[in-house]
């Protein structure tokens with residue numbers, strides 16, 4: 023399948039501010055290459071602080087990367103000025119982690135969604151209102167007219183996340199970044215939100231980057247999984263291959279932290295400590311201070327992301343050898 027969105031050696035560094043001003047840059051994304059095919063769902067997983075959300079925003083060109091290239095539908099958008107990007111913005115949408123952040127608390131939900139249609143020149147006035155009400159009805163915000171006139175505080179967390187999804191989907195984008203869209207919701211509501219995203223993906227044929235720290239959620243929705251650690255990709259492959267046979271110690275640790283995903287025949291793998299400061303990533307393999315298998319080589323040489331079988335990439339000296 024042809025790629026809709028591609029990242030080539032993308033880096034995103036931030037200058038620290040406040041009392042940290044002047045210190046080393048925060049290397050949120052540090053040389054990531056990946057692509058997402060049309061109609062594909064790629065789950066981007068990793069702990070908090072691994073750079074997932076930043077990468078998602080770079081792919082949407084909400085951030086201009088420090089280095090590397092971003093290609094959308096064959097067009098290099100890396101340094102494209104906002105004026106030229108505008109017509110493409112309709113085709114690329116973000117569903118934020120916190121649905122409350124997607125809405126102005128003083129504006130009715132329906133008006134906020136309608137505004138997206140108007141900004142992108144898709145519909146105006148009564149026609150736009152009708153489109154919003156119809157979409158609300160379709161995604162379970164019923165009666166649609168009543169929800170149109172409600173304010174954000176009058177919706178539950180699950181209802182507001184549905185409205186945030188409507189805000190992104192109303193313009194039928196080709197590429198959607200969903201940034202932890204279920205993490206603030208009750209377990210009982212998560213499945214229905216995932217079903218809703220799946221329904222849109224199938225109907226519109228869109229490409230979805232689903233950002234999550236939870237591999238159990240990734241398993242439900244993704245065709246492929248990309249695992250990120252401290253600004254780098256460490257493993258990439260089909261969801262089935264990653265879940266059944268994780269090759270990178272970091273991926274194994276993420277899977278084994280979820281009881282229902284644990285492969286019981288294997289000894290449990292626990293990582294030591296916390297994710298390090300992205301201003302000062304460890305030399306060699308970035309996981310080495312936490313990895314129980316680390317050798318001298320791991321401490322000195324950085325393992326490249328290597329294709330170990332078709333479509334399966336791993337950045338680990340141990341995995342590349344086996």
Ligand code: SF4
Nearest residue numbers: 307310313320338339
């Ligand atoms: Fe662990 Fe070494 Fe593999 Fe890094 S390269 S994950 S430290 S075994």
